[in-house]
Amino acid sequence: MANSRNKPSISPKTVFLGIGTFTVIIIALVFLFRTFVVVESGQVGVVANFGAVQDVLLPEGMHAVNPFISTVIQLDVRIQKMEAEASASSKDLQPVTSKVALNFFLSKEKANVIYRDLGLDYKRTIIEPVVQESIKSAAARYTAEELITKRPAVKEDVYQYIKKRLAQNNITVTDFSIIDFNFSPEFNSAIELKQIAEQKALTALNDLERIKTEGEQERVRAQAQSDAQKLLQLSLDDKLLKLRAIEKWDGKLPVISGEGGTFVDIADILKSNKK
DSSP states (O other): OHHHHHSOOOOHHHHHHHHHHHHHHHHHHHHHHHHEEEEOTTEEEEEEETTEEEEEEEOSEEEEOOTTTEEEEEEEOSOEEEEEEEEEEOTTOOEEEEEEEEEEEEOSTTHHHHHHHHOSOHIIIIIHHHHHHHHHHHHTTSOHHHHHHTHHHHHHHHHHHHHHHHHTTTEEEEEEEEEEEEEOHHHHHHHHHHHHHHHHHHHHHHHHHHHHHHHHHHHHHHHHHHHHHHHHHHHHHHHHHHHHHHHHOOSOOOEEEOGGGOEEEHHHHHHHHHO
16 A cells, blocks of 8 residues: 555656647657658659649659649659550441550659649540540441452551650650451351352362363373474475386486486496496
8 A cells, every 4th residue: 555655656747748749749750751752663753732733844763842822743754555445437437346565654854734734544534435436437438348358558647646646745656557447247148158259260260271271281292282283294205206206117227318318327327437
C-alpha cells in the first residue's frame, strides 16, 4: 500500500504534450515526403498549381515541390502500343469490321498541353475516335473486294490519315497495321465461290494451252517424219535407177560419133592407156 501511494502519476498536461508532439512529427514527415517527388523513368511530370496546369515540366529524377499548392501528374512518353476495332461500309455498301494496331508516343515537350487538353484518358477520347474515322473514310473509297486485293494501299491511306490527325494533338504515330478485315457471311461465301470459279477457269485455260502445245508438238513430229520419209524415198529412187541401169548394161562401153562421121571407141582408148 505504501508503494502504491508513492508512485508518481502522469498528469493530463503531459499526455496532451506527448500527443501534440507525436502529431507534429507525423505532419512533418508527411510534409517532407510530399515535398519531394520522384518522376519515374520514361515519364514526364506535369505540374498543376491549385488545378491549373503550369508550363514547367519535370524530367526523370527527384524534384522538390510545394505540397500545399502543387500536384505532379506523370505522363508516359515512351512508345506505346494499342489495338482498336472499327466498323464501316465499303464503296459498294458492304459492311466491314476491322482490327488495327498502332504504335505511338506522346510529345515530351508538349506533355502539359496533352494533359490539359486530353487528360489521362487520351486513348479513349482521341486515338480511338480518330482510328474509327480513318477506317470509315478509307473504306468508303474502296469496294469490299478492293479492301482485300488492295490492302497495302488501304493501310497506307489509313496510316497517313491517323498520323496527320494525331500529330495535331502532339501524338506521334510510328507504326500502323491492319490486323484483319471481316465481312458478312454472305459476302465471304460469294468471294469463296468466285475464287473457286476463277480457279476452275484457270485450270481449263491451262488445259487448253496444254492441248494446243501437245497438238503443235504432234504436228511438228508428223511433219518431221514426213520430210524424213520423202528424203528416204528420193534416196532409194536414185539408187534404184542406178541399179536398173547396171542390170541393163551389156558390159560394152559406148562408141561416140565425132565430126565427119568418125567413131570413137571408148574401149579401145582404155586398152591403149593400159599398154
